[in-house]
Amino acid sequence: MKTAFGFPNLAVEVGMSEVESRRAFLEKVASTVFAGMVLGGQPVKAGAEPAKVELPPRPPDGPILPELEYEDVLLRMQRDLERALNKGTTPKWVMVIDTRKCVGCHACTISCAVENKLPPGVVYRPVVEEQVGVYPQVTWKFLPRPCMQCDNPPCVPVCPVGATWKREDGIVEIDYDACIGCRYCLVSCPYQARTFDFGENWTQNTPGQGQMPYEELPTFEWGEVHVRKEGVIPNSPVGNARKCSFCLHRIEHGLLPQCVTTCIGRATFFGDASDPESLVFQLIHQPNVMRLKEELGTEPRVYYLV
């Protein structure tokens, strides 16, 4: 029998119910603490030695040694990012997503839409939801799916006008002012990570007058300023293929991608994989790492911990 974290639940194995074992455990801890307070610095007498206390189960990524101070991974990644930007050579950007920590809150999807002012139908980082098992033996698994920024991207060679390409830092970029909107790249992406901007707006077909101010804000994707506008000749990115940029515009200003900073479970990591000191480097060299559709040879830059 395993607990939620995968550790064997000893109490259950020796035949106690979980409630009983917890009560017994608390009693032991309380009596030990109480005894310590009463006895002060005196050694505990032989015979009165407290029974061995079982440590509470810990999540696998928690501190191994209790005396170590816990640091938010965001701070570490922020330092990693600054180092990567200042080291003078081109970083190798990768993203790591710990599926065990993802709770399926969709905060990354929403924060991404806010950051990039995405209209309806355009989504860069949906969280794929899949039911496992049948009720009542049922659970859900969650898989956030940004652009994989493949090292061998199938979407790049198909573009008839060369409006999308692989950057040196690994990000697959789109030139919104060159894209003709043929959607061949959408068809070619095995992860369906590209979406088409149909020129729709959130306030469309709703009562009220005109657009909301947030719909008229420019988007800063790819470090450029674009104001959407539909029409006979639409303003890009309307009529374009769009996709996740790893928040290139934020990275260039020393900020982590929006989905990383928003993740409430700290399940998303970002950094420079060419820096052995970085958190992502350490994470992608663990044995429990995998990538999606490895068999296609696309060499994704997004790794999943499973």
Added chain:
Amino acid sequence: MRVWGWILYGVLAAIGLGGFFLRFATGHQLAGYGSYVPWGLWVAAYIYFIGLSAGAFLLSALVYVFGVRKLEPIAPLALVVALASLLMALVTIWFDLGHMERFYYVYLRPNFRSMMAWMVWLYTAYGLLLLAELYYALRRHLPRYVDRGGITGFLARLLVKGRKTPFTQEEIHRDEGIIKVLGTIGVPLAIAFHGGVGALFGTVVAQDLWHSPIYPILFLTGALLSGGALITAVYVFFWPRKDEEWRELSLFLGRIVLGLILFDLLLEWAEYSIPMWYGVGPEFKALWSTLFGRFWYVYWVFHILIGVVVPIGLLLAWGLRGRVKAIGLASFLVAITFLAIRLNLVIPSLVHPKLEGLMNAYRDHRLVFAYLPTWFEWSVVVFSVALGFTVTYVLVRILPVIEGKLLKEVA
């Protein structure tokens, strides 16, 4: 009959113009496709039209390149139909672009690793070649029309520089030589661009159903069949003189159509039977939904019944036994229902999710794995059809396409 034809044309043209204006006024907003099924009816219609063009052209090449003299009367008409279908195809795919005003970027900044860039360049070469071939096929008749008024006279004066003396046998022979050279370039060109359209689909590793080496061959056979059937139907029904020669040529064309239906069916069997046999995987699932899914009737009714069984029956029972109208009807059905094959080629692979669970990830009407063409999309296709008909009709009216004469003179 003729009046009803014009009424039908008027209705189609009105619907088409409606779609045309809606496309400019509303962009892609009224279309039914989305980001998970990014291509829809327009792409299917486009490969259908371009197939018609390639097929009609290859039929004309039988005359000009391979010297099948029997087909000579219809060769210029086949060139005109090829030109009109090319125009239909290009207009349809142009409407499909997100940024129609940027189409010329494919010329300015092509990426020749993309099959799509190759396709556009090859089309351009093919379109120019068609115009040149048509010029050399028709100019021998033009001196007769130099004195005429109107557009025919203007074109005749422009194209033969006001020459009034008829072309000599020697000059005609020289023109035939030029056409033969052009046609000889044109055959590999047509094979390249239409095989290239097949490769455009076949190279997409993400779409399991498309990712098959048979696709370029399947596209070429389909082109020959649909284009050949279209020319046959046009010839049987609209050829002005229904004499013994017409009868004999119709029978000849009917036999070609029957052979091509059977050959196309054989390739389809190869394409379908293998994934169906192993019975698992995305290819199987996509084929299964084609055959027995929500749109089963597109395959069984429009393709197999109306596009294969009925035409074969018509040809064997009546057509090839001398009832020429049955050949025309059979060919017409084959040519029309070929759109069903093209739809079943584009859509089923796309409606199959590439990541399980993606459909639960984000709710939006553009992010669904289902597709049904909207009325708006149909109306735009109707525009292309009406345009193609108009171009063909105008060309046979103003140029001596049929037996070296204008339509009015032979009718």
